[in-house]
Amino acid sequence: xxxxxxxxxxxxxxxxxxxxxxxxxxxxxxxxxxxxxxxxxxxxxxxxxxxxxxxxxxxxxxxxxxxxxxxxxxxxxxxxxxxxxxxxxxxxxxxx
Numbered sequence: 001x002x003x004x005x006x007x008x009x010x011x012x013x014x015x016x017x018x019x020x021x022x023x024x025x026x027x028x029x030x031x032x033x034x035x036x037x038x039x040x041x042x043x044x045x046x047x048x049x050x051x052x053x054x055x056x057x058x059x060x061x062x063x064x065x066x067x068x069x070x071x072x073x074x075x076x077x078x079x080x081x082x083x084x085x086x087x088x089x090x091x092x093x094x095x096x
């Protein structure tokens with residue numbers, strides 16, 4: 001999977017979908033800093049992509065940076081659909 005995702009990323013480096021797919025491969029390996037770098041790039045391209053925002057929040061949780069995780073869950077509450085908002089609100093309640 002990683003080889004395919006890397007090739008897609010090399011071919012389409014500005015596609016949020018391909019960046020996100022490549023980022024998942026790093027998440028699965030617990031390479032949080034590498035994944036965060038990719039997701040932050042995707043966020044610059046589309047700052048309201050809920051999947052990207054959620055993955056950034058998860059990474060910050062893994063890195064024990066709860067304030068940053070909360071920041072991203074709050075952003076999901078402001079830009080996401082109803083399901084995303086509900087899940088983000090639940091995570092915010094758990095992080096308090």
